[in-house]
Amino acid sequence: MRALLFLLACLAMPLSAEEVVLGLSQDEVSISTNFDGSEIIIYGAIKREAPIPQDDPLQVIVTISGPREPVTIRRKDRRFGIWVNTEGLSVSAAPSFYAIATSGTWAEVINEADDLRHTISIPRAIRSVGAWSQVDKPQEFLDALIRIKMNDGTYVLKENAVDLQQSTLFTTAIRMPANLTEGDYATRIFLTRGGKVISRYETSIDVRKVGLERWLFNLSRQQPLVYGLMSLAIAIAAGWGASAAFRLLRSG
Numbered sequence: 001m002r003a004l005l006f007l008l009a010c011l012a013m014p015l016s017a018e019e020v021v022l023g024l025s026q027d028e029v030s031i032s033t034n035f036d037g038s039e040i041i042i043y044g045a046i047k048r049e050a051p052i053p054q055d056d057p058l059q060v061i062v063t064i065s066g067p068r069e070p071v072t073i074r075r076k077d078r079r080f081g082i083w084v085n086t087e088g089l090s091v092s093a094a095p096s097f098y099a100i101a102t103s104g105t106w107a108e109v110i111n112e113a114d115d116l117r118h119t120i121s122i123p124r125a126i127r128s129v130g131a132w133s134q135v136d137k138p139q140e141f142l143d144a145l146i147r148i149k150m151n152d153g154t155y156v157l158k159e160n161a162v163d164l165q166q167s168t169l170f171t172t173a174i175r176m177p178a179n180l181t182e183g184d185y186a187t188r189i190f191l192t193r194g195g196k197v198i199s200r201y202e203t204s205i206d207v208r209k210v211g212l213e214r215w216l217f218n219l220s221r222q223q224p225l226v227y228g229l230m231s232l233a234i235a236i237a238a239g240w241g242a243s244a245a246f247r248l249l250r251s252g
Contacts, residue, residue, distance in 0.1 A: 018048040020189045020201035029176065029185075029207045037178045040064070040205065042101075043171040046191065056193040058167040059102070059109040061120060063190075064174055064205065066097030066154075067183035068127070073141040089134050089141035093127040096181035097154050101172040103162035111195035118197055120190065122146055122155055153177045180207050 025041035042062055052058070074088040100122065102109045115121050123146065131138035149155035154177060162172040176185075185205040190197050 018046060018050075018191065019199050020191060021045045021047055022189060022201055022203060024187070024203070024205070027203070027205055029180070029205060038176045040174050040176060041171065042174065042187070042189075044169075044189065044201075046168050046170075052167050053193065058164070059104050059192045060162045060164055060170045061103075061109055061188075061190040061192065062101045062162060062172055062174070063120060063186075063188045064097070064099045064176070065095045065125060065186045065188075066207075067095070067181050067185075068093035069096055069181070070094075071145060073145045075141070087135050087141075089128075089131055089138055091126060091128050091131070091142070091145065094145065095125050095155075096183075097176065097185065098122055098125050098149075099156040099158070099174045099176075101158040101161040101174055103160070103164040103170065105159050106157075109192055109195070110190075110197070114192070114195065114197045118190065118200070120188075122150075122157060152179075154179070176207075182207055 022042070022044040025043075026038070029038050029040075046058070071091045071094045072088050073091065075086050077086045079086075100120070106121075110120060115124055119125055123142065126142060126145070128138065128142060131142070135141060146155060150157075153175075156174070158172075158174075162170050164170045185207055187203050187205055189201045191199040
């Protein structure tokens with residue numbers, strides 16, 4: 001019903017240019033103690049003032065980007081029979097989470113020039129200023145970072161995952177994992193034709209800790225000594241409890 005009302009409102013809006021009218025299933029994500037991830041449904045319509053061009057099909061790209069943070073990627077080599085860290089590359093800013101969904105294959109939806117201009121693809125979203133001065137082959141380190149992030153589900157590329165109906169209505173779903181970083185998640189929608197971006201729309205999803213998670217997070221930042229002592233006390237209590245239970249089982 002919510003989606004139907006949204007689409008009716010879109011159709012009632014005055015036409016101005018080929019632009020996106022967007023809806024989200026939720027614009028806030030609350031991280032609690034039992035949080036195991038969240039799925040965001042993104043749906044929208046395209047309003048235009050002229051007939052749909054028939055020569056180049058319309059394509060849609062949806063991205064969700066988490067807060068950027070510095071990351072260090074290290075290479076491990078075998079030295080004297082053990083694996084040790086050797087070279088390392090420090091990336092100035094990489095998204096803590098980055099997901100892309102497209103209505104077609106990557107080659108169909110965007111060209112290299114517009115990808116560079118709008119920093120859409122996963123490699124473009126990673127800022128690696130000065131990488132060539134740190135190591136001989138920085139691209140190997142950046143490829144390793146992307147591979148690790150994609151394996152743990154924090155970087156996602158979903159081609160042909162945006163359902164585009166009659167070049168007017170579109171919808172997609174993006175799964176956000178449990179290990180989210182708190183902050184604003186920039187959400188962008190790009191309309192492209194012939195690989196060129198013709199329109200874009202931006203909004204954000206607010207991801208915040210709540211309840212016990214929020215209290216512990218604030219305590220660790222505002223009173224780190226108290227947080228450390230409390231963590232130590234909990235660890236000691238847990239160890240003593242496990243030891244007592246083991247002795248009880250043995251005596252029984």
